[in-house]
Every structure is written in structure tokens, then in C-alpha cells.
Amino acid sequence: MTDKPKNPLHGVTLETILNQLVAQYGWDGLAKRIDVRCFKNAPSIKSSLTFLRRTPWAREQVEALYVKTVQKG
Numbered sequence: 001m002t003d004k005p006k007n008p009l010h011g012v013t014l015e016t017i018l019n020q021l022v023a024q025y026g027w028d029g030l031a032k033r034i035d036v037r038c039f040k041n042a043p044s045i046k047s048s049l050t051f052l053r054r055t056p057w058a059r060e061q062v063e064a065l066y067v068k069t070v071q072k073g
Contacts, residue, residue: 008067017066018048034061
């Protein structure tokens with residue numbers, strides 16, 4: 001058997017990631033860490049998910065922040 005490094009994103013939905021980051025940092029903290037308008041102006045989970053699904057570079061930043069947050073805790 002080949003050992004593969006465990007992928008912290010495996011089985012985790014984008015909505016779950018976003019909810020956990022908002023719970024951890026709040027919308028203001030999230031906007032400071034990732035500079036996107038959907039986190040600053042009238043943020044909501046629904047609008048943020050729509051934006052992140054259409055914008056690969058922003059989704060990558062959110063996923064990277066999530067991985068970094070999970071590894072700390």
C-alpha cells in the first residue's frame with residue numbers, strides 16, 4: 001500500500017469551509033485575510049458561495065486559509 005498525505009479538504013463542502021471560517025474569523029476578519037468584495041459589502045453565505053464557485057483564485061485562497069486554520073487547531 002502506498003501512503004498518501006491526508007487531504008484536509010477531502011469530503012468537506014465549500015459551504016462547510018465558509019461557515020467554519022466565518023465562525024472563526026467573522027466576516028470582517030475574513031475580509032481582512034481575503035480581499036474580496038463579497039466578504040465586505042452585505043456578506044452572506046449564499047452570495048459568497050456563488051462568487052467562490054465562479055472565481056477559482058478566490059476559492060483557492062479560501063481553501064488555503066481553511067487548511068491553515070485546521071492545521072493550527
